[in-house]
Amino acid sequence: MANEGGGSATSDDLFPSTYDCLPKPFAGETLYSWCARYHRLNGSNNPRATSRQLFGHPTAGLRPELPFHLGNFQHNTNHNLGCLDDLLVQRTILGFYRPFLSSRGMAEIGQHLANGNSVAARALLGLSKDGQATRSLLRFCPECTKEQLAAYAISWWRTEHLWPSIAICQKHGCLLVQTKDELLNRASADFHLVHELDTSCLGPGVVATTRQRQLLAGIATWTMALVNQTDNHLNETALRFTYLLQAKSRGWLALDGSLRLKALQDSFLSQCANLESIPAFNFVRSAGGVNGGFLGSLFRQHPGRRHPSKHIVLMNFLFGEPEEFFRTYATVDGAISMNGLQSAQKLLTDSSRKLINLIEEAGHSVSSAAGVLDIPADEALAHLNRRNDVVRPRRRHIVGTPRENQLREMLREGGTRAEIAETLSIRPAFIKDYLARHPELKAQWEAAFTAKETERHRAQLLSVLNTHPGLPIKAIRRLPKNGFQWLYNNDREWLQKILPAIWKRYSQQQ
Numbered sequence: 446m447a448n449e450g451g452g453s454a455t456s457d458d459l460f461p462s463t464y465d466c467l468p469k470p471f472a473g474e475t476l477y478s479w480c481a482r483y484h485r486l487n488g489s490n491n492p493r494a495t496s497r498q499l500f501g502h503p504t505a506g507l508r509p510e511l512p513f514h515l516g517n518f519q520h521n522t523n524h525n526l527g528c529l530d531d532l533l534v535q536r537t538i539l540g541f542y543r544p545f546l547s548s549r550g551m552a553e554i555g556q557h558l559a560n561g562n563s564v565a566a567r568a569l570l571g572l573s574k575d576g577q578a579t580r581s582l583l584r585f586c587p588e589c590t591k592e593q594l595a596a597y598a599i600s601w602w603r604t605e606h607l608w609p610s611i612a613i614c615q616k617h618g619c620l621l622v623q624t625k626d627e628l629l630n631r632a633s634a635d636f637h638l639v640h641e642l643d644t645s646c647l648g649p650g651v652v653a654t655t656r657q658r659q660l661l662a663g664i665a666t667w668t669m670a671l672v673n674q675t676d677n678h679l680n681e682t683a684l685r686f687t688y689l690l691q692a693k694s695r696g697w698l699a700l701d702g703s704l705r706l707k708a709l710q711d712s713f714l715s716q717c718a719n720l721e722s723i724p725a726f727n728f729v730r731s732a733g734g735v736n737g738g739f740l741g742s743l744f745r746q747h748p749g750r751r752h753p754s755k756h757i758v759l760m761n762f763l764f765g766e767p768e769e770f771f772r773t774y775a776t777v778d779g780a781i782s783m784n785g786l787q788s789a790q791k792l793l794t795d796s797s798r799k800l801i802n803l804i805e806e807a808g809h810s811v812s813s814a815a816g817v818l819d820i821p822a823d824e825a826l827a828h829l830n831r832r833n834d835v836v837r838p839r840r841r842h843i844v845g846t847p848r849e850n851q852l853r854e855m856l857r858e859g860g861t862r863a864e865i866a867e868t869l870s871i872r873p874a875f876i877k878d879y880l881a882r883h884p885e886l887k888a889q890w891e892a893a894f895t896a897k898e899t900e901r902h903r904a905q906l907l908s909v910l911n912t913h914p915g916l917p918i919k920a921i922r923r924l925p926k927n928g929f930q931w932l933y934n935n936d937r938e939w940l941q942k943i944l945p946a947i948w949k950r951y952s953q954q955q
């Protein structure tokens with residue numbers, strides 16, 4: 446255990462470094478829990494006296510989530526529980542907030558808690574206004590308690606079970622049991638241990654459906670990942686762009702980078718609305734509001750910080766798994782630190798650029814460009830109409846112009862669609878449609894086309910025969926552009942008339 450006090454003990458040290466009768470803190474145990482065990486071991490029945498002894502303050506140690514006067518505690522315990530940072534992160538709920546706090550903010554809050562200014566620390570965490578999070582709750586997993594008692598004959602409070610977004614035990618999948626709010630009222634505050642509480646101390650049991658349990662387990666996984674994997678704090682602006690970028694990949698961003706709030710809300714509510722009956726998540730109720738409530742606010746520039754639970758609920762909904770979030774966040778954060786906010790904005794609107802390139806550079810029509818990008822054509826069109834600065838290839842009018850006569854003439858002559866399309870600079874698909882609308886012309890074209898093809902293949906075969914007199918038909922068929930097979934399929938009568946000898950020979954070979 447760290448012993449920053451070091452050296453020899455002075456006479457007024459409560460716990461000199463050589464003092465080995467102190468309870469050892471369990472991994473993941475809250476500071477409040479350690480104090481409760483110390484209080485028991487000390488045989489005291491006056492919690493205020495114990496708090497004063499440890500913290501120099503009658504109630505500073507009786508706050509399970511954020512004890513204060515930690516400077517006094519460190520001094521009085523001779524730093525036996527480790528340095529201030531470890532104490533804050535591992536044994537108070539500050540570890541839960543840390544991913545969303547700058548290192549400066551963290552240091553400031555730490556200082557307030559060290560100096561006993563609990564009000565300032567709570568204000569910086571936004572706890573003074575978030576109704577739910579201001580409640581002093583103690584939560585535990587009954588299975589964890591059983592295991593603790595079996596192994597150590599004592600129970601303790603786990604820090605992670607106090608984190609506001611944790612409502613289910615990660616290890617056992619049990620819903621956490623809450624104590625009654627009154628248990629920690631200022632006047633009656635006491636050092637409690639789980640195994641000593643009788644049922645009159647417990648709040649109403651939470652009932653959860655299978656779907657709710659799934660959501661709570663997902664949220665618990667996200668919470669652990671964020672607390673354990675976030676080295677640097679998550680910046681509000683980068684978070685906002687990360688959410689937008691992910692919304693884009695889920696199809697909830699318009700081409701100009703704006704959010705399709707209604708579609709996002711519908712999907713969110715269909716998946717997460719039933720979280721609202723779980724007390725810690727009743728803020729979810731606001732998601733169906735006009736501006737999307739908490740959901741919309743996380744996508745907008747917004748003064749002040751949002752509660753981490755709100756971020757976590759959104760992350761759990763938007764991303765498949767934490768790794769996906771961390772990757773997207775790194776992309777956004779990298780873009781912002783290299784080239785500023787504009788480059789993050791570009792990540793959101795690159796579909797617009799791609800659409801415009803396809804139209805301006807590659808000559809696609811709006812609908813075909815929209816098809817390439819897998820976006821609805823009417824949306825692409827509306828976007829281009831709004832932009833008003835994209836040069837679109839004008840489709841040349843054909844019907845009712847001299848070019849239509851030209852087209853009809855060429856079709857009557859039986860040219861291929863590809864040739865005609867190229868000569869008249871029109872799409873082959875247009876010719877196909879045009880023929881479908883003019884069946885008489887289509888019949889003429891087909892007849893002329895077949896005649897042309899027949900002529901062409903006859904000429905090919907005659908030319909090959911002239912060049913290779915006496916060559917058996919089997920060998921002729923292997924020569925390039927021999928025309929035989931086409932004539933055999935389409936013009937057999939002519940073959941029989943013109944080449945009786947060869948025909949006979951060929952028939953015998955079949």
Ligand SMILES: [Zn+2]
Nearest residue numbers: 586589614617
């Ligand atoms: Zn458990």
